[in-house]
Amino acid sequence: MYLNSSLTQFENLSLEPNPEEVEIDKESIELPLLTRPSLPLSSNGEGSIYLAQRGNSLAAQKSEELQKTLLGHRHERQLVILQDFPDPDALSCAWAYQLIAQQYDIKCEIIYAGTLSHQENIALVKLTTLPAQRWTMQTLKTKDLSSYQGFVLIDNQGTTSQLLPAVQQAGIPLVVLVDHHSLQGELKAEFFDVRPYVRATATIFTQYLQAGILKLDSSVSQHVKCATALMHGLRSDTNRLMQAQEEDFMAAAYLSRFYDAQLLNAILQANRSKRVMDVIERSLKNRIVQNNFSIAGVGYLRYDDRDAIPQAADFLVTEENVHTAVVYGIVHDEDDELEVVIGSLRTTKLTLDPDEFIKEAFGQDSAGRFFGGGRTGAGGFEIPMGFLSGGNENSTYAKMKWEVFDSQIKQKLLRLVNPRDNPIQS
Numbered sequence: 001m002y003l004n005s006s007l008t009q010f011e012n013l014s015l016e017p018n019p020e021e022v023e024i025d026k027e028s029i030e031l032p033l034l035t036r037p038s039l040p041l042s043s044n045g046e047g048s049i050y051l052a053q054r055g056n057s058l059a060a061q062k063s064e065e066l067q068k069t070l071l072g073h074r075h076e077r078q079l080v081i082l083q084d085f086p087d088p089d090a091l092s093c094a095w096a097y098q099l100i101a102q103q104y105d106i107k108c109e110i111i112y113a114g115t116l117s118h119q120e121n122i123a124l125v126k127l128t129t130l131p132a133q134r135w136t137m138q139t140l141k142t143k144d145l146s147s148y149q150g151f152v153l154i155d156n157q158g159t160t161s162q163l164l165p166a167v168q169q170a171g172i173p174l175v176v177l178v179d180h181h182s183l184q185g186e187l188k189a190e191f192f193d194v195r196p197y198v199r200a201t202a203t204i205f206t207q208y209l210q211a212g213i214l215k216l217d218s219s220v221s222q223h224v225k226c227a228t229a230l231m232h233g234l235r236s237d238t239n240r241l242m243q244a245q246e247e248d249f250m251a252a253a254y255l256s257r258f259y260d261a262q263l264l265n266a267i268l269q270a271n272r273s274k275r276v277m278d279v280i281e282r283s284l285k286n287r288i289v290q291n292n293f294s295i296a297g298v299g300y301l302r303y304d305d306r307d308a309i310p311q312a313a314d315f316l317v318t319e320e321n322v323h324t325a326v327v328y329g330i331v332h333d334e335d336d337e338l339e340v341v342i343g344s345l346r347t348t349k350l351t352l353d354p355d356e357f358i359k360e361a362f363g364q365d366s367a368g369r370f371f372g373g374g375r376t377g378a379g380g381f382e383i384p385m386g387f388l389s390g391g392n393e394n395s396t397y398a399k400m401k402w403e404v405f406d407s408q409i410k411q412k413l414l415r416l417v418n419p420r421d422n423p424i425q426s
């Protein structure tokens with residue numbers, strides 16, 4: 001079940017609907033419409049050669065398609081929605097999109113609802129002056145959403161953003177979706193480019209740049225900073241290029257002409273805060289190791305420290321004999337009003353698909369939405385606590401609540417980890 005079948009991914013891609021192509025036709029833009037290249041249905045060892053070759057032609061085709069979409073939306077205002085806790089891959093690609101769209105007089109605001117909690121992300125935004133804004137649900141109420149004609153999802157498919165329902169309710173259409181996570185649902189976008197076999201969205205955006213959608217110029221400081229941000233995004237989603245494939249290396253090679261190595265170094269110098277270190281300590285103390293899985297609940301965390309969870313998972317997966325680490329905790333805001341269980345999975349096991357694993361372990365909510373998903377090597381989940389939120393001033397209740405969630409999550413994970421009860425053991 002966990003075999004990361006490239007066949008399935010090709011199927012996803014070839015089944016991908018693009019109903020808007022017809023629409024574009026109607027608007028009669030005088031550009032030749034390219035036909036979709038036929039996708040090789042190969043899951044054997046030659047796959048990587050196919051991928052690299054196909055990457056190039058697909059990138060050129062998608063880049064052209066994106067240009068056409070943007071042409072059709074000239075002079076509009078768009079919201080670029082990132083996951084609640086955006087990472088360097090998301091942030092850098094949103095910026096690249098903003099610069100690309102600017103050429104069509106499209107004004108983009110890059111927004112996220114949560115926080116920039118990883119010290120490296122804060123450093124990235126500050127040092128490159130990356131134009132992302134935090135829009136809480138409160139901020140959203142003060143905005144006139146009718147002034148936006150479209151929204152864009154980058155490095156996510158809306159499942160990790162609190163902002164999505166409000167934007168959809170306001171009747172704003174999804175114009176562009178670019179991501180490398182596995183397909184999360186039935187979202188329809190006018191321009192759609194989801195490639196789960198690519199390691200970083202930054203690779204996809206670099207391919208658009210390379211195809212000429214925006215001519216990078218090393219004498220333009222904003223271009224240099226954006227290229228540096230993309231390099232950071234690409235590196236951080238590929239474990240410092242160690243999991244990078246040919247396409248990612250090609251993208252990094254292209255960015256190397258423009259990026260500022262010293263600036264990147266400064267971003268990477270950001271240190272771990274004491275609170276992150278404390279969470280890593282808790283994860284070490286609480287971890288249980290079974291069948292090469294390391295599982296750790298870390299209890300309650302402040303919203304701002306949320307990113308300590310993936311960092312703890314990154315750390316636990318480095319233990320000898322461990323191939324997969326899952327770390328989770330209850331994240332709450334200052335007023336304890338918003339509480340959510342957040343978890344991260346990291347794996348070095350090539351045959352374990354984090355997306356499949358998380359979906360299988362936690363299933364769906366009553367609306368049919370999965371609690372999480374993933375990409376190669378990494379995944380995450382969010383479980384809302386609803387009626388059980390808050391009330392933590394009563395420490396007995398808080399403790400009891402944690403124990404219930406802790407046991408339930410462990411139970412669900414161990415069902416897959418423990419081969420005796422594993423219903424989907426291959």
Ligand SMILES: [Mn+2]
Binds near residue numbers: 089090199200237
């Ligand atoms: Mn990414």
